[in-house]
Amino acid sequence: MREAYESGIDVSVIVQDGLIEAMNIIGPKMASGEMFVPEVLLSAETMRAGLEVVKPYLSAGDVSTLGKVVIGTVEGDLHDIGKNMVAMMLESSGFEVVNLGTDITPEDFLKAVEENKPDIVGLSALLTTTMQAMRKTVTLLKEKTSNVKIMVGGAPVNDAFAREIGADGYAPDAAGAVQLAKQLMA
Ligand code: B1M
Secondary structure, eight states: OHHHHHTTOOHHHIIIIIIIHHHHHHHHHHHTTSSOHHHHHHHHHHHHHHHHHHGGGSOOOOSSOSOEEEEEEETTOOOOHHHHHHHHHHHHTTOEEEEEEEEEOHHHHHHHHHHHOOSEEEEEOOSTTTHHHHHHHHHHHHHHOSSOEEEEESTTOOHHHHHHHTOSEEOSSHHHHHHHHHHHHO
8 A cells, every 4th residue: 555655646536546446356256155264355355454554645724714514424334445535635625624434323323413413413324224324323313403414325325315304415435424524514
Protein backbone atom coordinates (compact mmCIF):
# COMPACT_ATOMS: atom_id res chain seq x y z
CA MET A 1 0.00 0.00 0.00
CA ARG A 2 2.61 2.49 1.18
CA GLU A 3 4.94 1.48 -1.64
CA ALA A 4 2.15 1.98 -4.17
CA TYR A 5 1.48 5.47 -2.80
CA GLU A 6 5.17 6.38 -2.72
CA SER A 7 5.57 5.23 -6.33
CA GLY A 8 3.03 7.91 -7.27
CA ILE A 9 -0.18 5.86 -7.72
CA ASP A 10 -3.26 7.91 -6.90
CA VAL A 11 -4.80 6.95 -3.57
CA SER A 12 -8.27 6.47 -5.12
CA VAL A 13 -6.75 3.98 -7.59
CA ILE A 14 -5.09 2.14 -4.70
CA VAL A 15 -8.40 1.88 -2.86
CA GLN A 16 -10.52 1.01 -5.91
CA ASP A 17 -8.19 -1.32 -7.82
CA GLY A 18 -6.15 -2.64 -4.92
CA LEU A 19 -8.68 -3.04 -2.12
CA ILE A 20 -12.24 -3.00 -3.47
CA GLU A 21 -11.42 -5.13 -6.52
CA ALA A 22 -9.76 -7.70 -4.28
CA MET A 23 -12.85 -7.85 -2.10
CA ASN A 24 -15.03 -8.31 -5.20
CA ILE A 25 -13.23 -11.59 -5.82
CA ILE A 26 -14.14 -12.79 -2.33
CA GLY A 27 -17.96 -12.44 -2.68
CA PRO A 28 -18.51 -15.02 -5.46
CA LYS A 29 -16.04 -17.41 -3.80
CA MET A 30 -17.99 -17.09 -0.56
CA ALA A 31 -21.29 -17.65 -2.37
CA SER A 32 -20.00 -20.72 -4.20
CA GLY A 33 -18.57 -22.29 -1.04
CA GLU A 34 -14.97 -21.98 -2.22
CA MET A 35 -14.18 -19.71 0.73
CA PHE A 36 -15.45 -19.97 4.29
CA VAL A 37 -16.18 -17.36 6.96
CA PRO A 38 -12.70 -17.47 8.62
CA GLU A 39 -11.04 -16.84 5.25
CA VAL A 40 -13.49 -14.04 4.45
CA LEU A 41 -12.82 -12.54 7.87
CA LEU A 42 -9.10 -12.65 7.18
CA SER A 43 -9.72 -10.82 3.88
CA ALA A 44 -11.85 -8.27 5.75
CA GLU A 45 -9.07 -7.72 8.30
CA THR A 46 -6.55 -7.30 5.47
CA MET A 47 -8.81 -4.74 3.86
CA ARG A 48 -9.19 -2.89 7.16
CA ALA A 49 -5.39 -2.83 7.64
CA GLY A 50 -4.96 -1.56 4.06
CA LEU A 51 -7.47 1.22 4.66
CA GLU A 52 -5.62 2.28 7.81
CA VAL A 53 -2.43 2.65 5.74
CA VAL A 54 -4.04 4.88 3.09
CA LYS A 55 -6.13 6.91 5.55
CA PRO A 56 -3.44 9.59 6.12
CA TYR A 57 -3.06 10.05 2.36
CA LEU A 58 -6.72 10.73 1.69
CA SER A 59 -7.23 14.44 1.01
CA ALA A 60 -6.53 16.24 4.27
CA GLY A 61 -9.73 17.50 5.83
CA ASP A 62 -10.36 21.14 6.51
CA VAL A 63 -10.15 21.94 10.21
CA SER A 64 -13.56 23.54 10.22
CA THR A 65 -16.24 20.88 9.88
CA LEU A 66 -18.74 20.76 7.04
CA GLY A 67 -21.27 19.11 9.32
CA LYS A 68 -21.74 16.28 11.77
CA VAL A 69 -22.61 12.74 10.67
CA VAL A 70 -23.67 9.82 12.87
CA ILE A 71 -23.11 6.59 10.94
CA GLY A 72 -23.69 2.90 11.62
CA THR A 73 -24.62 -0.48 10.18
CA VAL A 74 -28.22 -1.39 10.91
CA GLU A 75 -29.54 -4.01 13.32
CA GLY A 76 -28.66 -7.63 12.52
CA ASP A 77 -25.86 -6.68 10.15
CA LEU A 78 -22.18 -7.10 11.00
CA HIS A 79 -20.65 -5.84 7.74
CA ASP A 80 -18.61 -2.73 8.37
CA ILE A 81 -15.89 -2.38 5.76
CA GLY A 82 -17.92 -0.25 3.33
CA LYS A 83 -19.47 1.77 6.14
CA ASN A 84 -16.00 2.45 7.57
CA MET A 85 -14.80 3.55 4.13
CA VAL A 86 -17.71 5.97 3.92
CA ALA A 87 -16.92 7.25 7.45
CA MET A 88 -13.25 7.67 6.57
CA MET A 89 -14.01 9.52 3.33
CA LEU A 90 -16.50 11.81 5.07
CA GLU A 91 -13.96 12.55 7.79
CA SER A 92 -11.17 13.26 5.33
CA SER A 93 -13.53 15.56 3.43
CA GLY A 94 -14.12 17.71 6.47
CA PHE A 95 -17.14 16.17 8.20
CA GLU A 96 -17.16 15.32 11.88
CA VAL A 97 -18.09 11.65 12.11
CA VAL A 98 -19.49 9.61 15.01
CA ASN A 99 -19.13 5.97 13.99
CA LEU A 100 -21.51 3.80 16.03
CA GLY A 101 -20.31 0.46 14.67
CA THR A 102 -22.44 -2.47 13.57
CA ASP A 103 -25.72 -4.12 14.56
CA ILE A 104 -27.22 -0.82 15.70
CA THR A 105 -30.90 -0.97 16.65
CA PRO A 106 -33.31 1.78 15.55
CA GLU A 107 -33.57 2.83 19.21
CA ASP A 108 -29.79 3.14 19.53
CA PHE A 109 -29.65 5.28 16.38
CA LEU A 110 -32.31 7.50 17.94
CA LYS A 111 -30.35 7.72 21.21
CA ALA A 112 -27.20 8.64 19.27
CA VAL A 113 -29.08 11.40 17.43
CA GLU A 114 -30.39 12.81 20.70
CA GLU A 115 -26.92 12.71 22.26
CA ASN A 116 -24.80 13.91 19.33
CA LYS A 117 -27.24 16.21 17.51
CA PRO A 118 -25.89 15.44 14.03
CA ASP A 119 -26.90 17.10 10.77
CA ILE A 120 -26.97 13.76 8.99
CA VAL A 121 -27.49 10.11 9.93
CA GLY A 122 -25.90 7.49 7.67
CA LEU A 123 -27.29 3.96 7.58
CA SER A 124 -25.49 1.03 5.96
CA ALA A 125 -26.92 -2.44 5.16
CA LEU A 126 -25.21 -5.28 3.29
CA LEU A 127 -27.85 -7.98 3.61
CA THR A 128 -31.21 -8.10 1.88
CA THR A 129 -32.65 -9.25 5.22
CA THR A 130 -31.37 -6.20 7.11
CA MET A 131 -32.86 -3.75 4.61
CA GLN A 132 -36.01 -4.03 6.74
CA ALA A 133 -34.06 -2.85 9.79
CA MET A 134 -33.01 0.13 7.68
CA ARG A 135 -36.67 0.84 6.93
CA LYS A 136 -37.57 0.61 10.65
CA THR A 137 -34.71 2.96 11.57
CA VAL A 138 -35.73 5.57 9.00
CA THR A 139 -39.36 5.39 10.15
CA LEU A 140 -38.41 5.83 13.81
CA LEU A 141 -35.99 8.70 13.13
CA LYS A 142 -38.49 10.51 10.91
CA GLU A 143 -41.16 10.10 13.60
CA LYS A 144 -39.06 11.19 16.58
CA THR A 145 -36.58 13.74 15.24
CA SER A 146 -36.67 16.86 13.14
CA ASN A 147 -34.01 18.58 11.06
CA VAL A 148 -31.83 15.51 10.70
CA LYS A 149 -31.23 14.21 7.18
CA ILE A 150 -30.91 10.49 6.56
CA MET A 151 -28.66 8.97 3.93
CA VAL A 152 -28.49 5.27 3.15
CA GLY A 153 -26.22 2.90 1.26
CA GLY A 154 -24.84 -0.61 0.98
CA ALA A 155 -24.75 -3.27 -1.74
CA PRO A 156 -28.46 -4.31 -1.77
CA VAL A 157 -29.77 -0.74 -1.37
CA ASN A 158 -30.69 1.49 -4.30
CA ASP A 159 -32.22 4.86 -4.98
CA ALA A 160 -35.77 3.49 -5.39
CA PHE A 161 -35.59 1.69 -2.03
CA ALA A 162 -34.18 4.81 -0.35
CA ARG A 163 -37.12 6.83 -1.63
CA GLU A 164 -39.64 4.13 -0.72
CA ILE A 165 -38.51 4.08 2.94
CA GLY A 166 -38.41 7.88 3.19
CA ALA A 167 -34.64 8.44 3.36
CA ASP A 168 -33.31 11.80 2.13
CA GLY A 169 -30.72 10.27 -0.14
CA TYR A 170 -28.85 7.22 -1.39
CA ALA A 171 -25.19 6.92 -2.39
CA PRO A 172 -23.71 3.92 -4.21
CA ASP A 173 -20.17 4.33 -2.89
CA ALA A 174 -17.95 6.30 -0.53
CA ALA A 175 -17.19 9.11 -2.99
CA GLY A 176 -20.93 9.41 -3.74
CA ALA A 177 -21.63 9.53 -0.02
CA VAL A 178 -19.38 12.58 0.38
CA GLN A 179 -21.08 14.29 -2.56
CA LEU A 180 -24.53 13.48 -1.14
CA ALA A 181 -23.61 14.65 2.36
CA LYS A 182 -22.46 17.99 0.92
CA GLN A 183 -25.75 18.29 -1.00
CA LEU A 184 -27.77 17.51 2.12
CA MET A 185 -25.91 20.28 4.00
CA ALA A 186 -26.55 22.87 1.28
CO1 B1M B 1 -21.02 -11.30 4.17
N1 B1M B 1 -22.37 -11.34 2.76
N2 B1M B 1 -22.16 -12.43 5.29
N3 B1M B 1 -19.53 -11.29 5.42
N4 B1M B 1 -19.99 -10.52 2.82
C1 B1M B 1 -22.12 -10.52 1.57
C2 B1M B 1 -22.74 -9.14 1.73
C3 B1M B 1 -22.81 -11.40 0.41
C4 B1M B 1 -23.28 -10.58 -0.79
C5 B1M B 1 -21.82 -12.53 0.01
C6 B1M B 1 -22.41 -13.52 -0.98
O1 B1M B 1 -23.09 -14.42 -0.59
N5 B1M B 1 -22.14 -13.31 -2.26
C7 B1M B 1 -23.97 -12.05 1.20
C8 B1M B 1 -25.30 -11.27 1.25
C9 B1M B 1 -26.39 -11.91 0.40
C10 B1M B 1 -27.65 -11.11 0.49
O2 B1M B 1 -28.10 -10.66 1.49
N6 B1M B 1 -28.25 -10.94 -0.67
C11 B1M B 1 -23.36 -12.20 2.59
C12 B1M B 1 -23.81 -13.13 3.57
C13 B1M B 1 -24.91 -14.08 3.14
C14 B1M B 1 -23.26 -13.18 4.87
C15 B1M B 1 -23.66 -14.12 6.03
C16 B1M B 1 -25.17 -14.34 6.22
C17 B1M B 1 -22.89 -15.44 5.78
C18 B1M B 1 -23.17 -16.54 6.78
O3 B1M B 1 -22.87 -16.40 7.93
N7 B1M B 1 -23.78 -17.59 6.26
C19 B1M B 1 -23.02 -13.42 7.26
C20 B1M B 1 -23.98 -12.39 7.89
C21 B1M B 1 -23.42 -11.83 9.18
C22 B1M B 1 -24.24 -10.64 9.63
O4 B1M B 1 -24.03 -9.55 9.17
N8 B1M B 1 -25.20 -10.87 10.52
C23 B1M B 1 -21.87 -12.71 6.60
C24 B1M B 1 -20.68 -12.45 7.25
C25 B1M B 1 -19.58 -11.83 6.68
C26 B1M B 1 -18.23 -11.69 7.38
C27 B1M B 1 -18.37 -11.38 8.88
C28 B1M B 1 -17.47 -12.98 7.21
C29 B1M B 1 -17.56 -10.55 6.51
C30 B1M B 1 -17.80 -9.12 7.08
C31 B1M B 1 -16.61 -8.58 7.83
C32 B1M B 1 -16.76 -7.12 8.10
O5 B1M B 1 -17.45 -6.36 7.43
N9 B1M B 1 -16.10 -6.73 9.17
C33 B1M B 1 -18.34 -10.65 5.20
C34 B1M B 1 -17.91 -10.07 3.97
C35 B1M B 1 -16.51 -9.48 3.96
C36 B1M B 1 -18.71 -10.07 2.81
C37 B1M B 1 -18.35 -9.63 1.37
C38 B1M B 1 -17.46 -10.73 0.79
C39 B1M B 1 -17.65 -8.30 1.21
C40 B1M B 1 -18.38 -7.10 1.80
C41 B1M B 1 -17.46 -5.93 1.72
O6 B1M B 1 -16.82 -5.59 2.70
N10 B1M B 1 -17.31 -5.35 0.50
C42 B1M B 1 -19.79 -9.55 0.68
C43 B1M B 1 -19.79 -9.84 -0.81
C44 B1M B 1 -19.54 -8.58 -1.63
O7 B1M B 1 -20.11 -7.53 -1.32
N11 B1M B 1 -18.73 -8.65 -2.62
C45 B1M B 1 -20.63 -10.31 1.61
C46 B1M B 1 -16.34 -4.28 0.24
C47 B1M B 1 -16.96 -2.91 0.62
C48 B1M B 1 -15.96 -1.81 0.26
O8 B1M B 1 -18.11 -2.74 -0.19
O9 B1M B 1 -19.67 -3.02 1.77
O10 B1M B 1 -20.60 -2.80 -0.58
P1 B1M B 1 -19.57 -2.44 0.43
O11 B1M B 1 -19.58 -0.86 0.64
C49 B1M B 1 -19.55 0.06 -0.43
C50 B1M B 1 -20.95 0.46 -0.94
O12 B1M B 1 -21.94 -0.53 -0.72
C51 B1M B 1 -21.22 1.76 -0.28
O13 B1M B 1 -19.94 2.36 -0.17
C52 B1M B 1 -18.98 1.35 0.14
C53 B1M B 1 -17.65 1.78 -0.43
O14 B1M B 1 -17.69 1.95 -1.83
N12 B1M B 1 -21.84 1.85 1.05
C54 B1M B 1 -22.48 2.98 1.43
C55 B1M B 1 -21.85 0.98 2.07
N13 B1M B 1 -22.47 1.52 3.12
C56 B1M B 1 -22.86 2.77 2.76
C57 B1M B 1 -23.52 3.77 3.45
C58 B1M B 1 -23.79 4.99 2.78
C59 B1M B 1 -23.41 5.17 1.46
C60 B1M B 1 -22.74 4.19 0.76
O15 B1M B 1 -24.42 6.01 3.36
C61 B1M B 1 -24.62 5.99 4.74
